Amino acid sequence: MSLRYALLGMLAECPASGYDLIRQFKSSLAYAWSGTQSQIYTELSALAEVGLIAVSDAGPRGRKEYTISDTGLTELRRWLTETKPKPLARNEKLLRVFFLGVLSKKQAESYLNELAMIAAAQAAELSELRESIDWPDDEYSRYGRIALEWGERYNAMNEEWARWAIEQMPRH
Amino acid sequence: MSLRYALLGMLAECPASGYDLIRQFKSSLAYAWSGTQSQIYTELSALAEVGLIAVSDAGPRGRKEYTISDTGLTELRRWLTETKPKPLARNEKLLRVFFLGVLSKKQAESYLNELAMIAAAQAAELSELRESIDWPDDEYSRYGRIALEWGERYNAMNEEWARWAIEQMPRH
DNA sequence: ACATTCATGTAAGTAGTTACATGATTCT
């Protein structure tokens, strides 16, 4: 159901097509929510059918630009203020850590090292992203910057933790 | 598919019933993976059918204790060493941050404050958990402690970040 | 006797993924 609100939220900023939204998912929203092409087009049709968004323009190659409606914006605000976010429940990288006891110490250490490297690579990606965006001085980019900061802190934390974890391993 | 490996991983430590595993999901594994009662019983039947686990004992009230098989353990090791963990893709708390621009500053700040409080509460829960467990000196608890440390760092990071975010908001 | 906990299972529905399918427009 969150995909629905992710789409509403993006359309609250500016009108966009399904194709545009798929790219936005991949760039800015990637570490907060993911959605496949097929799911996004299906959900956009459903949102239009219930009147939370509407086709506001048509472009070449069957492009349909959607705009959020008043009821859509109201529904987005209701979601933000009257419902509670679900705690996160799926972290495959961490899940694997619990079971490293079935591997050799060398293999376990190599996995932890891989986690450190993934975190470092993602940190590099994010700092590149931060610099590639020229942040306008508006509401949307304030919160975009705050979310990006979360990503940077998350990656830093993961890398430090993975390096700490390697140190906890007995010498072999 | 990860649920399958979560179950295999828990059974690699010691034999257990579906009921036991459900409780383990709620206590130690909760922030790494979640699974409902219905999903867990269904998956255990499927795992038994393909021979990755087997019923090793029967108890009162139809209790069935499962034990991991050799092929099950091999499959768990294969998953850990030969497949890559999927990056995390769903964080509803963070998703909402992107869209706080549609709320008033007061409402947005109140949301960020709520995030700080959730993180603090979870940190308290985890430190209680750390103290309630008497950590045996074996492989499984080494990695359990490492995973718990991740949770503590994650919560600390979230709380600090949320407080930092509130400071970024303009005075009103 | 009654409540609680232990213990498992199934059915129906929703959300998400993978694969297939098509075609217009733009760039080189």
Add this chain to the structure above:
DNA sequence: AGAATCATGTAACTACTTACATGAATGT
């Protein structure tokens, strides 16, 4: 002319959730 990109949609499948259903054993 051919490749790349833009652009949308549907079908089949897998994963996950919610709700329903049952009943034995244990504690008070």
